[in-house]
Amino acid sequence: MATTTAGFVPAQAEPEDLARFGYRQELHRSVGSFSSFAAGFSFVSILTTVFQLFALGFGFGGAAFFWTWPLVFLGQYLVALNFSTLAARFPISGAIFQWSSRLGGQTLGWFTGWLMIIGQILTVATAAIALQAVLPAIWSGFQLVGGPGADAAPTSATGAANAVVLGVCLLVVTTVINVVGVRVMALVNSTGTVLEIVGVVAIVAALLFHAHRGPAILFTATGANLAPGSSVLSAWLASGLMAAYVMVGFDSAGELSEETTTPRRTTPRTILRALWVSGIGGGLLIMGALFAAPSLTDGNLATGGLPWVLNEVLGPVGGRILLADVAIAVFSCTLAVQTSGSRMMFSMARQKALPFHRALSMVSPRTGTPIVSSIVVGVLAALALAVNLHQTAIFTALASLCIAMIYLAYLGVTVPLLIARVREARLGLGTVEELDETGRPLFSLGRWGIPVNVLAVAYQVVAVVNLAWPRAAVYDLTGGTWWLQWSAVLFIGLCLVVGVLVHRRLHPHATRIPLAAVHARGQVEVAEPVADLA
Template sequence: MSDQTSATALGSDARSVQQFGYEQELKRGTGRFASFAVAFAFVSIATGIFTTYGAVLNSSGPAGIWTWPIAVVGQVMVALLLGSLAARIPVTGYAYQWMSRLANPVLGWIMGWISFTFLAIVAVAVDYTIASTVLPVLLGYTGTAANTALITALVLVIQGLLVAFSTTWTERVNGFAVTAELIGMLLLVVLLLIVGFVAQEMNFANLFATAPVSGSGYFAVGTLTQVGPWALGTLLGAFTIVGFESAANLAEETKEPARVVPRAMVQAVLASGILGFLFLLVVTMLAGDPAELAKSSTPIADVVTRVLGPVVGNVLLVLVVIAIFACGMVILMSGVRLVWAMSRDNRFPGHSLFDKVSPRTGTPFAATVLMLVITEAILLVFAFQTDALFTLFGAATLLPAVIYAATVILYIVKRKSLPASQGFSLGRFEVPVIVLASIWLLFELSIFRDASFASAWLYVVVMVVIGGIYLVVLLARRGVKGLAMPHMGSIDADAKPIALESDR
């Protein structure tokens, strides 16, 4: 792209923000790869698989990995619908903005608060993975509740410093980490395959084994408060393949966001889904005795070091740590952008403190400090529970399912009156995509009736109550009209994509 073309595109992007009632405050430096990297890093198959594989072995056995393709297809459908909204409303705040402008500001505020509660807990869940499932094997120490909490707290601080002081360096670190994750996971798949075949350790029967779970009633629907073993395995993909919409939360920092962001989201889900499934197949065939492996708190790391040896295994585990670190960093950055976006509209508690972009760093500095404090507080609450990791990943899976379902319902209700797309359209595939996304989300949400998610529901209820109290205060002070969003020309006037020549 020439300098003149680039300048024209950037000018168009600035005007695009203005039609939503905002001024361009954040620097537009995020290109196509960086946008993809943000979405891919949030998904982070290394993080998701290292976090949940052990839980799936215990709930569903090795055969639980076959739920992964279902989750991937379902999330691709969701990504297509969210991408279609991102192309129409390319503004920081993603689901909060979409719901506020297409439905009403009260529902939009609720969506924003739920998104905030999700980002806060998933940042902790991801960083907790480093300290609880990888570092003990990599550094050869015994993990305890205390040292796991301390390491997680330090990781959060380092991520917070990067996000607070430089978006450029945050994206550079993330770009390096995503490259490392892609290379590392590919190397893991190839090396594990080669060594496994040479050593004759590949056991194809593991792919269809259910142990340590009984095969009796394996595919049962379950009861009102209990989900069947096979369905619980879906959480492996449901926890991992989330957060791709984070690319939309950086829309005001992305060049040509209406075109770039939707494609980045879909590409991240597809890349993660394909590479992640290959890795799961290989690891499961090399699991040895699945029932014995299920007893380990670090099953993936155990398989990697056993098959590849400590030296090669440790090198690849370092790449995994880098990938997980980037995932947590991107989540933290996405949470910061949401806090800033809601504060800019005078809707977040203490908004006058958190609605500013620092002239020195070019980042929402105060919002970053707030997000860091909140994540550390959540860590303190959960870290010393005996099932801390399961509780964290349960809540971090439940909340995005709720967000996605609400957003898809919004799309269905408003699809006939949506503003013109500025770079992405589903065309004749819109209805099939809606049907498949709806079926998937209904199935996913039904899993959370299981009693094992009681603690996850408790976190959601507590956070919703806190948000509800603040919403009541907002409505008492301003009324519904006082929560109105800045104007949106592309909806109010059913505007077509911006004509650059006429604006000169």
């Protein structure tokens, strides 16, 4: 077997380093350290997701739902540590697909990538639709369907239709930016990240300054809306869906590895940094809202969430200013998720692992971007938005289950990684000294590799079960549609069935990806790469 690096890989030799995996340098390398961090941070986008989902978590668990946030953060941080180990050794676009394929084989890798692409497309739609919760609250003129006086609530007929209009407009803009080039995308995303961080700091400061209560409230279930017959524990587990929905996508920096300068050094650290900053910022936002809300029991916090708190605390003008920053965060989030999805699609297509692979794997020599893949992700996300026109309950269910699909895709990496680590430890193989582009050792978990991997897998299994559990309050807002209540299980099952049919048709023509082995201390070796990717 040949090691992935032969000692020191200078930055100027990055194209040659990529060639060792059998790929040509087609994407343009113009993503720096901050832009790499911005990709993961914008995907998580705490302003977008916490604003969207605060009411969900609080409605289930009351003030004590806060503690689900550090619990989910810890679990996802364990996952991120494993991803960072792989990002240092496989700096390739379509990271989840590539890692799973090299660790667990071509079939597992394909289904992991298949689930990830579908999950990312639905996540793009979910992010885009969040504009409806922000723009009409800033100015009623953004309520294009029915006019300024129409009901702007996302669950109303006019609000749902307007959400589709605003979401499609946003997707047009993000698709154009993705097509223009990664340099423009990185600049826009980095600017949005700076503004989002500034907004988080301003909102947290404003909320804490107007606090009505202290930390003791976090140890109570005040405000929880317990369903008849449900226990406090089951309600608290349901409230954890909010944190689980938010803290995904930190791996997006890995999707941009082929466009990142010094990716072996940069990407592992930006994956972890994106999750750290998101975890701290999101936790402070939740605490600030709970401390500053005028009331926890009058029902407004469980329905209006964080936007209601801001308007009550800061007044119409101050609230609108901060909501404008939230709108910028929604834009950056949609852009980041679409970029990540297009890179996953491109990576699978160049292996001939998707229908229409020739078009989807094409990279513009001028812009250095996979133009067709970017457009396809945008169009499919817009089609997913259209479901919201007639049945918002269906879209709510899709928005929920897409996160379960991403968690399943993550398991498609951590499980084979654990198997490889245990196997290599049993064989007693030594470690391989590998260096990054700066001449320093690659990111490694050392002797903690197996324990961290075991805990990460255990957390993910529990999280997937919790996410897909058929809760009527999450998946069936109609209150009486059985297939909506079981939509997570049914939709994931349908995706797998369709995946089997597509995979059988494409498998004989797909290009083989070499398998990898992981040494007990986290070092990775791969077989000699396949050069023919035509």
